[in-house]
Amino acid sequence: MYHVVKKRLLATGIALLEVNAPAVAAKVEPGQFVIVRMDELSERIPLTVMDFDREKGTITIVIQDVGYSSAIITGMNEGDEFQDFVGPLGVASEIENYGTVVCIGGGLGIAPVHPIARALKEAGNHVISVLGSRSADLLILEDEMRAASSEVVIATNDGSQGVKGFVTDGLAEVLAQGHQVKAIWAIGPMIMMKAVVDYTRSLGIKTIVSMNPIMVDGTGMCGACRISVGNETKFACVDGPEFDGHLVDFDLAMKRLAFYKDEENRAKARLEC
Template sequence: MYTIRKKQPLNPTVTKMVIDAPFVAKRAKAGQFIILRVNENGERIPLTIEDSDPEKGTVSIVYQIVGGTTMKLNALNEGDSLHDFVGPLGKPSVIDGNKKVCVIGGGVGCAIAYPTAKAFAKAGADVTTIVGFRNKDLVILQDEFKSVSNHYYLTSDDGTAGEKGLVTNKLEDLIAAGEHFDEVVAIGPIIMMKFVCLATKKYDIPTVVSMNPIMIDGTGMCGCCRLMVDGKMKFACVDGPDFDGHLVDFDEAMSRNRAYMDFEKKARDEACNLLNKEVA
């Protein structure tokens, strides 16, 4: 069993948990993920490893409460245990310290962007981070990003946190001001990653994206994480989750993602009804 050592709400819909998982902690690298089950009859869900501590034997995960399983997960508290916690899975991010890199995170995708920025910083790279949220109430991991960044920029759609605008606006501003990046790493909503890639393609900046947002079961069996990369079928959980952003067919990925939204809503509604019955 995998004991929950710490549970920390980051905003109204996003929670961080620190889990006892020594074997995973020893091998975990930036960009990889785990698959967990809340209980014996629960579904498998993949979650990116937000951080790990090999000495303490712990692994941190950050999740958004969006469906039935994440609601059940969030009902657990410190001292409770998860039934399964398997990993690390997926290919680690390629980290090169001899670079000036810009790591861009959007929304809950910042939980994936943070360990990547941290790994680049540890390798000696010059790290600029740009993070974006809808408003100030949804901002997460601000101190963590600042601790691993040479330059940190916060943006929000409504201007209530940091600069008003999108992460792509800030990226274009920095490039226009003379900043040069050897690589851009973008992690967040599919539409955000698409427009980051459109921007970087104009300047011929190599760009890596994490397709973690389209993963459902983490094994490829569900088919949701299929995507076209350079005209070839790939699976985000098996072949990635990191890909060359300039080769990804984002429109096809968004179409597939939308097809599962009704399923997620149904699962969330059913979980709400079940929890209400249990409380009653």
């Protein structure tokens, strides 16, 4: 039932999959996620929704080949099926008319920021998107983000496109232009989100991050996704995934995320044998 309707390779090892999932597509809102599983022995992979089409009944996800299961999913083709495609999960983004907002997407984080930017623009905001990647060839979804935003600033680490540096350098350029930014969404690797909130804390700009810890059940029962927010334990799957970035303990979150790195590397190596 959850078959791939369309597949597009966005960059080396990064695939966009449009999946037939009418019940999820009927209810999903920007900021929410799904948990997918290839078969009953596979691990459950949480993926934030990149796009949805209620009429066609499809959900679009973007996945990068970084481990055993993600390599299998990245290799799926049109017609291939997921056994489970559960969602929508998590709390939707708070979309309202704030005025001028910045949507920051780093690497694969550009995918989940896409529907949020689009909804914020539809709500009347002036949406400036800052997109970051290591180099121009790894920058994904530029056209989609241009359509979803009022303005786009690009930052690449090697300077092959846009500002040379990190998304914080792109954000600095936006702020230097005198924009009165009322809120920022920042989604990407944890180290990137930490850098953004460290930068915006002193500026007093509300900064929302989308946390991507290890998840198992996705329903608040197992505790695998627990993070510390404002010195309180929160479950990213039911309390988030979005949180006030200035309150998140990123050092703890990054330590927990690295917990199973050795097992992940061993599993990936088995797949490559």
